[in-house]
Amino acid sequence: DMIDQIFIPTLGRAHNQITFDNMSEVAQTITTLVVQPKEKHLYPNYPIMVLPDDDIGITETRRWIYMNSMNIKYGVFDDDLKFIRRTPGGEKSKRLMNNEDWFYMLDATSKWLDEVDFAGFRQGNLPPAGKPFIDIAAVNCGFFFNGEKMPDENELDWSLPVCEDIHMVLQLFEKGYTNRIWDEFGYISKILVEGGCNEWRTLDLINNTHAKLIEMYPNHVSWNGIKENVMGGDFKKIKIKWKKMYTDSQVGKLPI
Numbered sequence: 001d002m003i004d005q006i007f008i009p010t011l012g013r014a015h016n017q018i019t020f021d022n023m024s025e026v027a028q029t030i031t032t033l034v035v036q037p038k039e040k041h042l043y044p045n046y047p048i049m050v051l052p053d054d055d056i057g058i059t060e061t062r063r064w065i066y067m068n069s070m071n072i073k074y075g076v077f078d079d080d081l082k083f084i085r086r087t088p089g090g091e092k093s094k095r096l097m098n099n100e101d102w103f104y105m106l107d108a109t110s111k112w113l114d115e116v117d118f119a120g121f122r123q124g125n126l127p128p129a130g131k132p133f134i135d136i137a138a139v140n141c142g143f144f145f146n147g148e149k150m151p152d153e154n155e156l157d158w159s160l161p162v163c164e165d166i167h168m169v170l171q172l173f174e175k176g177y178t179n180r181i182w183d184e185f186g187y188i189s190k191i192l193v194e195g196g197c198n199e200w201r202t203l204d205l206i207n208n209t210h211a212k213l214i215e216m217y218p219n220h221v222s223w224n225g226i227k228e229n230v231m232g233g234d235f236k237k238i239k240i241k242w243k244k245m246y247t248d249s250q251v252g253k254l255p256i
Helices: 037-042 057-067 099-115 164-174 203-216 242-251
Strands: 005-009 031-035 048-050 073-077 081-086 094-096 118-123 133-135 142-146 179-189 221-230 233-240
Touching: 005 057, 031 037, 031 057, 037 048, 057 073, 057 164, 099 118, 099 142, 099 179, 164 179, 164 203, 164 242, 203 221, 203 233
Parallel strands: 005 031, 005 073, 031 048, 118 179
Antiparallel strands: 073 142, 081 094, 081 179, 118 142, 133 179, 221 233
16 A cells, blocks of 8 residues: 655755655655756656646646646655654654655555545654644645545635645645644755745745735634744744634534
8 A cells, every 4th residue: 555656846946856865765766856847857867747837836836736636645745855753762862764664654644545635744843742643733845645535626725825735734624624644754844945935935925825814714823923034024923723623614514
């Protein structure tokens, strides 16, 4: 039982796309970089899929992957990730994932996707949760989906240019879809590195999109303070009630 395919959308990082290189052989054999036509010549040594157009943005890129994967179990990873396994009681509390870890993780995730609708990793630099996985939780940067269970692409709103991960997960929970997130395995990402979305993802754009999410989901998303000196200004943080979004979706379904 295995995940069928993993996609890594990448842009502006031909010499700094680290995710594929940080995956083991068992994972690389099912992984494809998703690139824009203008960059396809930059990846002679990688398996690639070419998007229909240049400069369509990350949300449209994800939408394209989603539309083309409705009949498989698949992953979508950011292009700047390293992957760790937590080793409680071990010499180090975590280490980089090896080939056996990948094999085990992909097999287990595929089985999960028969029970839940989508899955993913927790951030590897968060304090450990004390259990291998968590149900109904935040996920970004590293996703898995059961394409056969996902709602039709036109049932989702793809209008936000950034924070597309957050928006998608909120929508899926709101519709009553379930997820499971690894804590035993995690990703490490250097946030806001050159290339990728940071060619155009400005602080204002992020802050405005956060405001839009609060407007769209006032009962589930709220302001949560400011982080200073991010991209030369104040990054306005948000807090999201993930579990409440899911439990609220179930309220209307309870028998009276």
